[in-house]
Amino acid sequence: xxxxxxxxGDLSASSTGEMLSARTNVKDSAGYVAIERVIGTLQERxxxxxxxxxxxxxxxxxxxxxxxxxxxGTDELLGLSGxxxxxxxxxxxxxxxDYEFQR
Numbered sequence: 001x002x003x004x005x006x007x008x009g010d011l012s013a014s015s016t017g018e019m020l021s022a023r024t025n026v027k028d029s030a031g032y033v034a035i036e037r038v039i040g041t042l043q044e045r046x047x048x049x050x051x052x053x054x055x056x057x058x059x060x061x062x063x064x065x066x067x068x069x070x071x072x073g074t075d076e077l078l079g080l081s082g083x084x085x086x087x088x089x090x091x092x093x094x095x096x097x098d099y100e101f102q103r
Contacts, residue, residue, distance in 0.1 A: 003034065011097055013040020019053070028060035035069075042099070047077030051084060068099065077101075 017036030082099030
């Protein structure tokens with residue numbers, strides 16, 4: 001499926017991506033993979049980068065891996081690395097982005 005997001009905060013950006021997912025017959029067990037290109041501004045630095053997702057849900061217990069693809073940062077986001085975490089509250093998605101810039 002095609003995905004699209006808008007981010008607000010330190011990361012002011014939009015994204016598009018492709019996702020594959022699978023559900024099982026067991027409630028709250030599933031998995032997905034995705035590649036997502038993010039374009040915008042991160043703390044006043046403009047550019048783009050790519051996120052790689054690989055996550056599972058085991059009877060409601062989530063294991064997430066959402067990582068900046070190495071060397072995918074462009075323009076002022078060159079050298080970006082990091083990990084993102086999705087937090088779901090009241091059926092809404094919120095994102096924590098732990099990142100740094102390599103010199």
